[in-house]
Amino acid sequence: MxxxxxxxxxxxxxxxxxxxxxxxxxxxxxxxxxxxxxxxxxxxxxxxxxxxxxxxxxxxxxxxxxxxxxxxxxxxxxxxxxxxxxxxxxxxxxxxxxxxxxxxxxxxxxxxxxxxxxxxxxxxxxxxxxxxGVSDARIVMPGTHCKWVRVRAGRIESFATYMTGEFYAMLRQHSILARTLPAQDGELYEDAFLRGVDYAMHAGNLLHAAFTARTLSLFERLPQSAAPSYLSGLLIGEELRSQDLHAGDTLVLAGADKLTQRYGLALSHLRAPFRVLGQEAxxxxxxxxxxxxxxxx
Known part of the structure; x- marks a missing residue:
């Protein structure tokens, strides 16, 4: 070649x-x-x-x-x-x-x-x-617009796009939530992130759940510095809530380290099997x- x-x-x-x-x-x-x-x-x-x-x-x-x-x-x-x-x-x-x-x-x-x-x-x-070296897989590609891709017999059969990253940026910068969030995201607070994942999984409605990123801060139940991590967990949790995470196949996470780390943290917390690949694909x-x-x- x-x-x-x-x-x-x-x-x-x-x-x-x-x-x-x-x-x-x-x-x-x-x-x-x-x-x-x-x-x-x-x-x-x-x-x-x-x-x-x-x-x-x-x-x-x-x-x-x-x-x-x-x-x-x-x-x-x-x-x-x-x-x-x-x-x-x-x-x-x-x-x-x-x-x-x-x-x-x-x-x-x-x-x-x-x-x-x-x-x-x-x-x-x-x-x-x-x-x-496989011909069937379910692949998750975190990003501004996260893709969930189903491959069968070596061909991309179907996929779905989730605007998770873009929604985070919109809420983070242009909503009422921005008033109680710190200027910078800072480090990832794992406890706050997983708290957001859990709330999204049982709340069942992001339009309601998102407002808790404000109210938890108002009532000092969440440190301001940890609020971006909580919001990130809410949004990723909402995305995962709509998936069958225990369908019998191992999810493959492929993408940038920072985002695959967060998805992996959430999937581990939810006891969903997965593996991680980098950007060399x-x-x-x-x-x-x-x-x-x-x-x-």
Whole structure:
């Protein structure tokens, strides 16, 4: 296979890697150059600054996943419908420079009459499957918009998006709760976090439960410094409340350490089986897609 440059281009950050023949990163770089920082027409320049030297290697090809394929990105890559595996995804690459630079399509799933979408997570899911050596799994990808993904027979069958991280930011900064919260989140208070998880699990209604982040502080039953941890627990607990956590399969958490730690803490508290993987899965996923593209052989 041709030398592969992997690019994970999100809303707020840009990660690039030289990927070896087994799908692992030889060298990685990260920049605060998410798509929202790139001016119109500026994507080729930012791409060149990030990994242009790697692209000088004879035959080098770049596969780009994430929000670079959105309407606000470099070039729109239409969503591929579920179910989809690496072959279906590879067949719908959006080429910027045929045989040299391509964008991975996102995925869509019709959930009860309303579409759900992802960009970038589909590539990490493929990498998780390759890393674990399994063809069936339930994968949780914490983030601003957390994804719960069901994979069967090596293909992404369905998924659901939860705006947990974004709701936290909205409540944290723009609601009445902000009046009683400290200026900075600070360290994670595990007791307060798990208290929030427990309250969400039995309250059964986030619109009611969220207000307790204010009232507990008003009545001095929760230290102000621990209130962000409590609110975080409430929101993650609400997300977990809607899941079947004991369906007989082990959940796989894949993502940034800070968030996977919180989800893992909550799942352990609820006695739900899980395992944790890091962010290296994206490069494995891009490698799996590249293997299905004849032009990259």
């Amino acid at each position: 041709k030398p592969l440059v992997g690019v994970d281009w999100g809303t707020s950050s840009l990660r690039v890697a030289r990927v070896d023949a087994s799908g692992h990163a030889i060298e990685q770089r990260e920049f605060p150059r998410g798509i929202l920082t790139v001016p119109a027409g500026g994507f080729p320049q930012v791409f060149g600054e990030a990994c242009g030297d790697w692209m000088k290697e004879p035959g080098a090809v770049a596969l780009i996943c994430g929000m670079a394929g959105s309407r606000q990105g470099w070039q729109e890559a239409p969503y591929a419908p579920c179910p989809a595996g690496h072959a279906e995804i590879a067949s719908q690459l959006a080429w910027i420079d045929r045989g040299r630079i391509a964008i991975v399509p996102g995925l869509s799933f019709d959930a009860g009459g309303a579409p759900d979408v992802m960009r970038g997570e589909e590539t990490a899911v493929l990498g998780v499957m390759k890393l674990l 994206t490069w494995l996923g891009l490698h799996a897609i590249a293997q299905s593209v004849k032009e990259l052989a």
